[in-house]
Amino acid sequence: MTGTKRAREGSGRVKLEEVASAANVSTATVSRVFNEPEKVSEAIRERVKEAARALNWIPNAAGRALASSRTHIMGAIIPTLDNEIFAHQVGGMQAVFSNAGYTLFLGCSNYDPLEGLRQAEAMLARGVEAIALVGESHPAELFAALKARNIPYVVTYSYSTRSEHPCIGFDNRAAFMRMTNHLLSLGHRRFACIFQPVANNDRVAARLAGVREALAAAGLQLADEDLLIGPSTLEFGAESFSHLMTRDGKARPTAIVCGNDNIALGALMAANALGLNAPKDFSITGFDDLAISSRFTPRLTTMKVDNQAIGTLAANQLLAIVAGQQASPKSEEVVPVLQVRDSSGPRPEERG
Incomplete structure (x- = not known):
């Protein structure tokens, strides 16, 4: 003593x-x-x-x-705290960093590029050794600041061979082309889309581009009145579906592509209230494969993304760089898996 x-x-x-x-x-x-x-x-x-x-x-x-000239602090900036997909990604990163003795600083941009820039500047001021960013919709000043300070970074939840940034994620455009082609293969020709906002969100813009490209290859196009954009909420999904289904029978879409599962589940809730059933009366798809999507009735056709794997891959790359084991980040693709379930089927006209 x-x-x-x-x-x-x-x-x-x-x-x-x-x-x-x-x-x-x-x-x-x-x-x-x-x-x-x-x-x-x-x-x-x-x-x-x-x-x-x-x-x-x-x-x-x-x-x-x-x-030591080291802080052992890593940074990550995500768009929102209200979505479980980003929680899974952060969880994967946190596990890797913690095991290696690093602390993770987390920032939230709320889909505001300037707020994301402020979060990044605050992290740089505190000596973060590397940063993971969701998507590429960030001010040029942010990337310039990282490069000027020689801070390694990766862009997550996005992947493109044409990107100037190291990407660890998936090709949003290709994923939605595949989803749209699935519905086209079932005979659907009247399409509508319910999407979250495209502004300041390169991932959503790429998803919508994928839908348009698949439709164009089939000789179709998405009319302005068939594209509804709004908050990523159950309520918006329900309101949008109800709006689409107030049309006369032949003007109604038979296939609805939603930007994510949350919107699609809201649409299915509205369908139940209106006495409409998928896939008998229409087909609908989501994206993300939330835990509830396979338990809802009807079970939602969607795409599963291993968000935790994205976080783990990103963290391992950044650790390898700061430890001197790797010169620079390398892009890695995590391919989504199409989950075909009950909410999609042949267009109604083809049913006996």
Whole structure:
């Protein structure tokens, strides 16, 4: 007890030496656990961290950064906290970073590019070593700031061989071409789309482009009145579906492509209220494969994206770069899986 008091030098604060003594390691090893964890075995890392927790000791972040020129802080900027798909991605990143001894700073742009820029600037000011961004709809100043400071970054939830940025995600355009072609193969010719806002969202713009391209290849086009854009909510999905179905029978769409599952599920709720049933009266598709989508009646045809894998791949790449194991980020594609379920079927006219 007397030795402990001397180590604290009357401040009441636990010293690094006490943690080293409790973990039966050197002070240099304690320092490496928090500054260069990749150089210490997992067993020793856990022993030191357990001792630090027991003594309620937290390393001084400013001192660590000054001593090692490293902060062990990673950043991620997502568009919204209201969507489980981004939670899965962040969860994948968090698990990888935490295991390697890094802290993840999370920012939310709320689909506002300027707010995303402010979040990035705040992270840079705090010394983040790498950043993951969702999509490419960010101000040029953001990418310029990252490149000027030599901060590695990846763009997630998007993938294009034509992109100037390293992408870890999927081809939104190709995914919606495939979804539209699925409905075309069932004989549908009257299409409508219910989508979330395209502004400041390159992923949604690519999805809509995929629908238009598939329809054009079939000699069809999407009329302005058949494209409804609004909030990504159940309510908007329901209102939009009701609006489409107030038309005369021959003017009604038989196939409705939705920008995501949330909108599609709202549309299906409205269909139940109107006495309409998919796929007997119409077909509808979503995107994301939310947990409820396979349990709703009818089960929703959609596409499943492994968002956690996107986060894990992004985190592993960024870690490899800051550790000097990789020169620069590389694009990786995570291909969505089409889940054909009960909500899509042959167009009504073809039924007996």
